[in-house]
Structures are given as C-alpha cells and as structure tokens.
Amino acid sequence: MFGKNLLFLVLVVTTASIGTAMAKSTYIIHMDKTKMASNLFRQGDSIQTYQAVIDSINEMSLQEDDKDQQEETILAELLYAYESAISGFSARLSTKQLQSLKKVDGFLSATPDQMLQLHTTNSKQFLGLQNGKGLLSASNSASDDVIIGIIDTGIWPEHVSFQDTGMSAVPSRWKGVCDKGIRFSKSNCNKKLIGARAFFKGYEADQGKINEAKEFRSARDEDGHGKALTKQVPVAYLESAGSPASKFCLEGTLNETLVKGKIVVCHRGSGSAFVKSENVKQAKGVGMILINSKSQGDELSADTVQFPTARLGMTLGKFVRQYASTAKKPTASIIFKGTVFGRTAPVIARFSSRGPCSIEPDVIKPDVTAPGVNILAAWPPTLSPVGRISDKRSAMFKIISGTSMSCPHVSGLAALLKSVHRDWSPAAIKSALMTTAYTLNNKKSPIGDVDSSNSAGPFAYGSGHVDPERAADPGLIYDITAVDYLKYICSLNYTSAEIALFTWGNFTCLPNAAIRGGELNYPSFAVNFRGGVQNGSLEYKRTVTNVGSPTSSYALQMEVPNGVSVIVKPKILSFNKLGQKLSYKVTFVGKSKRSSDSSFGSLTWVSGKFKVRSPIAVTWQ
Ligand SMILES: *[C@@H]1O[C@H](CO)[C@@H](O)[C@H](O)[C@H]1NC(C)=O
Numbered sequence: 001m002f003g004k005n006l007l008f009l010v011l012v013v014t015t016a017s018i019g020t021a022m023a024k025s026t027y028i029i030h031m032d033k034t035k036m037a038s039n040l041f042r043q044g045d046s047i048q049t050y051q052a053v054i055d056s057i058n059e060m061s062l063q064e065d066d067k068d069q070q071e072e073t074i075l076a077e078l079l080y081a082y083e084s085a086i087s088g089f090s091a092r093l094s095t096k097q098l099q100s101l102k103k104v105d106g107f108l109s110a111t112p113d114q115m116l117q118l119h120t121t122n123s124k125q126f127l128g129l130q131n132g133k134g135l136l137s138a139s140n141s142a143s144d145d146v147i148i149g150i151i152d153t154g155i156w157p158e159h160v161s162f163q164d165t166g167m168s169a170v171p172s173r174w175k176g177v178c179d180k181g182i183r184f185s186k187s188n189c190n191k192k193l194i195g196a197r198a199f200f201k202g203y204e205a206d207q208g209k210i211n212e213a214k215e216f217r218s219a220r221d222e223d224g225h226g227k228a229l230t231k232q233v234p235v236a237y238l239e240s241a242g243s244p245a246s247k248f249c250l251e252g253t254l255n256e257t258l259v260k261g262k263i264v265v266c267h268r269g270s271g272s273a274f275v276k277s278e279n280v281k282q283a284k285g286v287g288m289i290l291i292n293s294k295s296q297g298d299e300l301s302a303d304t305v306q307f308p309t310a311r312l313g314m315t316l317g318k319f320v321r322q323y324a325s326t327a328k329k330p331t332a333s334i335i336f337k338g339t340v341f342g343r344t345a346p347v348i349a350r351f352s353s354r355g356p357c358s359i360e361p362d363v364i365k366p367d368v369t370a371p372g373v374n375i376l377a378a379w380p381p382t383l384s385p386v387g388r389i390s391d392k393r394s395a396m397f398k399i400i401s402g403t404s405m406s407c408p409h410v411s412g413l414a415a416l417l418k419s420v421h422r423d424w425s426p427a428a429i430k431s432a433l434m435t436t437a438y439t440l441n442n443k444k445s446p447i448g449d450v451d452s453s454n455s456a457g458p459f460a461y462g463s464g465h466v467d468p469e470r471a472a473d474p475g476l477i478y479d480i481t482a483v484d485y486l487k488y489i490c491s492l493n494y495t496s497a498e499i500a501l502f503t504w505g506n507f508t509c510l511p512n513a514a515i516r517g518g519e520l521n522y523p524s525f526a527v528n529f530r531g532g533v534q535n536g537s538l539e540y541k542r543t544v545t546n547v548g549s550p551t552s553s554y555a556l557q558m559e560v561p562n563g564v565s566v567i568v569k570p571k572i573l574s575f576n577k578l579g580q581k582l583s584y585k586v587t588f589v590g591k592s593k594r595s596s597d598s599s600f601g602s603l604t605w606v607s608g609k610f611k612v613r614s615p616i617a618v619t620w621q
Pocket residue numbers: 255256257258
C-alpha cells in the first residue's frame with residue numbers, strides 16, 4: 001500500500017505576490033526528461049539539468065534585451081526540482097522567459113502558482129477552533145514542528161507548492177535525516193519516510209499520465225460545472241421522459257424527442273448520479289432532479305455530475321414527483337442558494353460505521369465522530385472527478401463524504417494536542433478527545449442518527465463528537481502503553497510471525513501476560529453479558545492520570561444503563577499533584593429482567609470545570 005500511494009509528510013505553502021508587470025511569477029513545470037536535448041541533460045542530477053535549462057533561457061533573454069536596449073534584465077530563477085511524483089521543476093519566470101521555456105525540448109506544461117481563496121472555512125468554526133485563540137493561538141508556535149503523516153491518494157504536487165527559501169531552521173526536536181535547500185534528495189527522505197520540510201514519497205507518475213492531465217485541464221471550465229439553470233424549463237418524468245422504465249434514467253430509457261431541453265426527474269438507485277446525468281445529457285436534457293427513494297431517507301451528499309442537478313430527500317422528493325406527474329406543464333429551474341446555516345448538526349451519516357465491533361466486542365467502536373459529509377478535499381487532477389474515462393474534466397478539489405474525510409480532521413486535532421502536550425502518548429491524546437466529546441447537538445438534543453433504523457448512541461458516535469478546545473484541557477486521562485497494546489495483541493491469537501510485524505521481533509507473548517480488550521485502560525466501557533446471562537456480574541479496573549489541577553477532587557456522576565446496577569469503588573478520586581495516577585473499579589451486575597439486547601449509559605468524573613466522561617454500552621448476546 002505504501003509503495004503506490006503518496007505519503008505526504010508536511011504541507012508547506014509559501015506565497016508571494018508581485019505587483020509590477022515586469023515581475024516574474026512562479027510556475028510549476030512538468031518536463032519529459034527523455035526528450036530533452038543532450039547538451040542540457042545531466043544524467044542523475046535534476047538540479048543541474050534544470051539549472052542548465054534556466055541558464056539557456058537567461059542567455060536568450062540577455063541577447064534579446066541587448067537588441068531591444070531595454071533596462072536591466074531580470075533573470076529566471078530555479079526554485080526546486082521535482083523527482084519523485086513528477087519530473088520537472090518550479091521556477092520564477094517572466095512571461096517572455098516562459099515563452100522561451102515552452103520551446104525547450106521535453107517541455108510538457110507550465111502551471112502558474114496561484115493564490116487560491118478558501119472555498120469553505122466552516123469546518124474550523126464547527127469544531128470550535130478560532131484563529132489566534134486557544135489551540136490555534138499565535139503564541140502556540142509549538143505546533144509549527146508537529147508533523148502529520150497522511151497516507152492518501154488525493155494529494156498532488158500542485159497542492160503543495162514547496163519552497164524553503166526564507167524558512168526558519170530545522171526544529172531541534174526533529175529526529176529525522178534532512179537535506180537542506182533545493183537539493184532535496186529523495187533517497188534520504190523517502191527511505192526513512194521523513195523530511196524536515198519535506199515532501200511526499202511519490203509513485204513515479206509516467207509521462208502518459210501527465211499528458212492526460214494537460215488534456216483534462218484544457219477540457220475543464222468548458223463544462224457546466226457549478227452552473228445554475230436560472231430560467232424555468234419544462235420537466236420530464238416517467239412517461240413524459242420516455243416510459244415508466246425511465247424512472248432511474250438508465251441508459252436507453254430516455255426518449256430524446258421528449259427530454260430535449262428539459263430538466264429530467266430521476267430516482268436514485270441502479271447506478272451512479274454521474275451515469276444518470278450522462279444519460280440525461282445524451283438525450284439532450286439540460287438538468288436533473290435526483291430524488292431519494294424511501295430507503296435513502298432524507299440524507300443528501302454532494303456528487304459530481306454533468307450539469308445542473310438538484311438532489312432531494314425522500315420527503316421533498318414526494319412533492320416534486322407528484323407535481324411532475326400530475327401538472328399539465330410542469331417547469332423547474334435550479335438556483336444556488338449558498339450555504340445554509342443553523343441546520344441541526346451534528347447528525348450521524350447513513351454510511352458511518354456502527355458498532356458493536358464484531359472482532360472486539362469488549363471495546364466500544366467507533367471511538368469518536370468528526371465532520372465527514374461534503375468535505376472539500378484534495379483530488380488528483382489526472383483522474384476525472386468521477387473516475388471515468390468518458391469524463392474529461394479535471395479538478396484539484398472535490399467534495400467527498402466518508403470516514404476518510406473524518407480521519408484527517410481528527411489527525412489534525414491530534415497534532416494540535418501533541419503540540420501543546422509534548423509528553424502525551426497517542427493513547428493519552430485519544431483519551432482526551434474521547435472523554436471531552438459532546439453528545440448533544442446544536443439544538444441541545446441528543447445527537448441523532450440520519451438512519452432511523454439505528455438510534456444514535458455509543459454504537460453510532462462512540463464517546464461523541466470531538467471538541468478540541470476541551471480536549472486540550474481534559475482534567476484526567478486514561479493512558480495505555482505500547483506494551484499494553486502488545487499484550488492485547490497477544491490475546492487475539494495471532495501467530496508469532498504476525499506479531500513480529502508489530503514488534504520488530506523483540507517481543508514475546510507470555511501465556512499469562514496477555515490482556516483482553518476489556519482489560520485495556522480504555523476511556524469507555526463495553527459490557528457484554530455473553531450467552532444472554534441475566535444475573536452475572538462483570539468487573540473493570542481503570543487508572544486515570546491527573547493532568548488538570550494539582551490538587552483536585554473528582555466526584556462520580558453515573559447515568560446507569562437499563563438492565564444493570566453499577567458499583568464504583570471508590571466514589572471520589574482525590575489528587576494532590578499533577579501526573580498522579582489513581583485507580584477505580586466498576587462492577588456491572590445484570591438484573592434478572594431486561595427489555596432489550598443493549599442499553600447505554602455513562603460514567604463521568606467531575607471536578608469543577610472538568611467533566612471526564614466515559615460511555616457505557618451493555619449488550620446481552
Ligand atoms: C419518442 O417520443 C416520440 C414523441 O412522443 C415518439 O413519436 C417516438 O416514437 C418515441 N421514440 C421511441 C423510441 O420510443
């Protein structure tokens with residue numbers, strides 16, 4: 001997996017703005033090295049090769065300027081050579097120098113480095129983070145040297161204009177091997193998967209792909225991407241679009257004579273939104289209203305389509321269907337209303353994974369929830385936004401939904417927490433995010449589940465929705481060491497060869513040292529009465545570390561799940577210094593009568609502003 005994907009280590013964006021017409025701009029140049037002239041090409045040295053290209057261009061402009069008797073020539077400047085994901089370089093060039101460069105053998109494309117405006121800035125506010133305050137405070141410069149390793153396929157070199165001129169020294173905490181300046185050798189940083197200012201571990205994109213990217217780029221913008229359909233046009237649906245078979249707008253079901261120039265109402269299902277829009281476009285339709293079926297409810301997520309499309313949930317869709325099939329001359333238009341604020345949030349998405357975890361029912365999964373619906377995300381421009389050859393468009397960003405979109409939010413928060421708590425272990429950071437997560441939505445009601453067949457609770461959102469500012473100051477943490485995790489892996493019956501993959505071969509599972517999921521010092525409780533046992537009892541031990549106030553006393557607050565009684569010992573935790581660890585025991589006793597297969601509650605340690613909450617999920621299986 002590592003080999004083929006981009007491993008992206010740190011994102012450094014530098015911007016420069018130049019005002020005068022004579023000034024140079026920064027370009028990212030893709031080159032085909034195999035086509036370069038031999039007098040420029042230096043085997044095995046990209047910097048020298050591209051410096052030779054730049055020198056030849058400078059010579060040309062000097063000669064021309066002599067002729068024109070112009071003022072002092074501004075020389076082109078090589079900034080960086082790309083060797084991993086693409087072949088090429090970035091340089092500062094005048095328009096004239098760019099024209100000369102385009103005549104150099106092997107030139108593929110030049111992309112100006114643009115200043116881009118943020119399309120959305122709402123995730124940060126939604127997470128409760130504010131520029132210049134709390135975790136993002138200007139004084140919190142410590143976060144500058146926290147590096148997130150993201151393994152993803154969406155990042156492309158153009159998402160990361162890299163240049164290290166003017167950057168400060170390598171942080172002293174950095175333990176990696178680095179190359180300074182633009183002579184950034186991929187061998188060092190790639191092998192060790194590290195790099196100070198670093199870059200990405202790339203797959204070698206072949207020239208074919210880069211050529212494709214160029215074509216895609218020219219095809220972009222000609223399309224109806226992002227356009228509205230402001231005038232009223234006739235609507236076609238079922239018979240008025242062809243036949244009852246045209247309900248899903250599948251291939252061959254739409255009659256061009258009937259659909260031409262119209263907005264077509266299509267049902268979701270039996271194919272992607274893109275394919276439906278392609279079919280409508282082929283039949284000369286101009287827009288689409290895509291309606292959820294009953295099983296899809298009212299959940300909507302953005303999708304890439306061919307032309308103006310409105311998506312409707314089941315409830316509103318019912319009215320549109322009725323109108324489209326009964327009105328004499330139904331018409332519609334599609335107009336963007338912009339971002340709507342104030343809707344109920346968060347809501348657990350339909351696609352979100354839900355517990356209990358079948359592999360490890362003794363730990364509640366998921367752990368937390370974070371934004372993951374309609375997230376503006378990096379997208380590789382060589383791939384069409386819908387991943388189909390027939391779609392010739394190219395985009396650097398795409399709106400995507402999924403757990404893959406939630407994960408980077410939480411990774412970023414983990415990095416912020418690490419920057420203010422250098423001594424926290426991964427488990428401590430996870431504990432802080434979990435025990436401070438919230439379970440009420442913006443309307444002060446319990447967070448709901450869009451899929452009504454599942455009620456939202458610990459098996460939908462784990463401990464709740466992440467709250468980074470509170471996580472920075474959680475009061476207590478539940479820590480777990482790496483060795484604890486290794487002992488836990490021992491309990492999962494992996495072979496010693498499999499365990500060696502995690503442990504470099506220097507850890508041996510001892511028969512009596514293995515610990516089970518329920519014995520991990522986890523900040524939540526999954527209580528399983530196996531075999532439907534009704535009157536059994538289960539005991540858990542937990543240890544908390546004081547990271548709040550040196551002298552503090554925590555009182556117990558219980559929300560007891562149905563079907564059990566709970567005994568906690570002790571009921572008060574009194575600390576007299578930071579870093580102090582105290583343990584407690586919780587016993588869950590099953591009652592003889594119960595009404596369901598699962599029930600939920602929580603255990604919270606409270607001291608002043610600190611509320612250290614652990615969800616409880618009881619199941620009888
Ligand atoms: C398409 O609709 C027109 C107009 O109603 C009709 O004359 C024609 O037969 C239809 N074509 C097909 C292939 O059904």
